Amino acid sequence: MKQKTRYVILGLLTEGDLSGYQIQKLIQVRFRFFWNESYGQIYPMLKSMVEEGWIAIASTEKVRKQVKYHLTEIGSRALDLWLLEAPEKESFRLELLLKIYFGNRADPEVLRTYVERFKADHLSELHLLEHFKKELWPIRESDNHRQILQVLEFGIKTHQTYVEWAEAYLKGNSHDLD
Amino acid sequence: MKQKTRYVILGLLTEGDLSGYQIQKLIQVRFRFFWNESYGQIYPMLKSMVEEGWIAIASTEKVRKQVKYHLTEIGSRALDLWLLEAPEKESFRLELLLKIYFGNRADPEVLRTYVERFKADHLSELHLLEHFKKELWPIRESDNHRQILQVLEFGIKTHQTYVEWAEAYLKGNSHDLD
DNA sequence: CATGTCATGTAAGTGGTTACATGATTTT
DNA sequence: AAAATCATGTAACCACTTACATGACATG
Numbered sequence: 001m002k003q004k005t006r007y008v009i010l011g012l013l014t015e016g017d018l019s020g021y022q023i024q025k026l027i028q029v030r031f032r033f034f035w036n037e038s039y040g041q042i043y044p045m046l047k048s049m050v051e052e053g054w055i056a057i058a059s060t061e062k063v064r065k066q067v068k069y070h071l072t073e074i075g076s077r078a079l080d081l082w083l084l085e086a087p088e089k090e091s092f093r094l095e096l097l098l099k100i101y102f103g104n105r106a107d108p109e110v111l112r113t114y115v116e117r118f119k120a121d122h123l124s125e126l127h128l129l130e131h132f133k134k135e136l137w138p139i140r141e142s143d144n145h146r147q148i149l150q151v152l153e154f155g156i157k158t159h160q161t162y163v164e165w166a167e168a169y170l171k172g173n174s175h176d177l178d
Numbered sequence: 179m180k181q182k183t184r185y186v187i188l189g190l191l192t193e194g195d196l197s198g199y200q201i202q203k204l205i206q207v208r209f210r211f212f213w214n215e216s217y218g219q220i221y222p223m224l225k226s227m228v229e230e231g232w233i234a235i236a237s238t239e240k241v242r243k244q245v246k247y248h249l250t251e252i253g254s255r256a257l258d259l260w261l262l263e264a265p266e267k268e269s270f271r272l273e274l275l276l277k278i279y280f281g282n283r284a285d286p287e288v289l290r291t292y293v294e295r296f297k298a299d300h301l302s303e304l305h306l307l308e309h310f311k312k313e314l315w316p317i318r319e320s321d322n323h324r325q326i327l328q329v330l331e332f333g334i335k336t337h338q339t340y341v342e343w344a345e346a347y348l349k350g351n352s353h354d355l356d
Numbered sequence: 357c358a359t360g361t362c363a364t365g366t367a368a369g370t371g372g373t374t375a376c377a378t379g380a381t382t383t384t
Numbered sequence: 385a386a387a388a389t390c391a392t393g394t395a396a397c398c399a400c401t402t403a404c405a406t407g408a409c410a411t412g
Contacts, residue, residue, distance in 0.1 A: 003371080004273060011280040021391050031279075034272040038373055043393055064380065064390060083284040087277055087292055089299065092270030094212040095182060097329050099265055101209075102189035104322040106261040114265055121267065144282040150350075151275045154343050161339040165332050172328075181399085199363050216401055221365055242362060242408065 005045050010079040013071040017058040020046050033155040119166035126159040183223050188257040191249040195236040198224050211333040297344035304337040
């Protein structure tokens with residue numbers, strides 16, 4: 001709630017000027033396991049943020065008619081204020097768990113395929129994050145290196161947990177144990 | 179997306195007739211760590227589900243003017259069909275991680291309090307789930323006992339992971355190590 | 357007799373996705 | 385020449401929360 005999209009944009013712009021397209025792509029790679037935004041959210045938001053003076057158009061390149069934005073003083077202060085507000089309690093929805101909960105009505109084989117899919121997805125996510133972690137070492141002089149590492153660590157640990165849970169599920173519900 | 183609220187309601191009604199109020203309360207306790215619904219969502223949904231014949235009014239008690247609903251054949255089949263559809267990829271948003279990521283702008287002490295809060299919240303959730311698990315043993319003859327246990331196990335494991343991550347964060351960012 | 361919980365519902369607003377529309381540039 | 389990607393944006397819709405309104409019953 002409360003337009004957090006604004007603050008993601010502000011946060012990313014602290015590192016340099018970016019276009020709407022670049023912002024979306026950055027969120028997709030860096031925050032992939034705990035955040036997402038769509039173009040239909042970003043472009044109108046950029047527009048209203050300009051109107052409110054939080055950001056300003058930095059340049060409009062003729063080549064690809066790309067519009068880059070940069071952070072203003074007002075935006076910078078807004079970001080700092082937001083960082084001082086306690087984060088809201090997360091609420092997420094896991095359809096898989098719902099299906100398992102009501103799964104006594106369903107074919108156990110079908111449920112197994114869902115869990116297998118879940119495992120595969122999170123395993124590949126895990127590999128990706130581990131790859132990011134390795135890539136991060138050379139740039140450990142960057143000022144937010146520690147924070148990025150901690151966020152990555154969160155993702156790695158949770159994905160590991162998901163994979164382990166899925167493996168335990170598949171083991172406990174296998175045919176062999178009938 | 180795609181009106182999953184419907185299916186949560188259907189799933190709960192398989193165990194017996196329930197009122198909107200009871201449905202909301204049940205979701206709040208049973209699915210607390212992976213699902214939530216508000217009254218503003220449930221009551222209008224119940225209404226439209228009656229119109230479509232998925233559920234029907236079972237009884238209207240005079241005492242507390244409570245309206246109970248029960249599952250129809252159509253609703254039952256709709257639930258079974260939904261269970262055959264692969265669950266959508268979950269997308270959740272963790273404001274805390276965003277704040278840590280951009281946290282080099284903020285006071286480290288403030289971030290610590292967020293993580294401490296996060297740890298405390300998930301520790302108490304963990305205790306609650308462990309309590310539920312203990313309570314579950316006596317009713318292990320129920321037909322969906324295995325599934326409930328697996329869902330609970332998911333919650334326990336993820337909360338443990340959250341708590342461990344928070345502890346590692348707090349250790350790694352403590353004053354003593356300066 | 358006040359507070360809390362039970363109980364139902366609506367209205368307004370926010371947040372977010374999806375589909376569509378357009379067109380340039382780059383790669384195969 | 386076609387396909388992929390870069391790039392921006394809008395409109396329609398869907399999902400969801402919050403605040404409000406109402407009132408019965410139960411407990412201290």
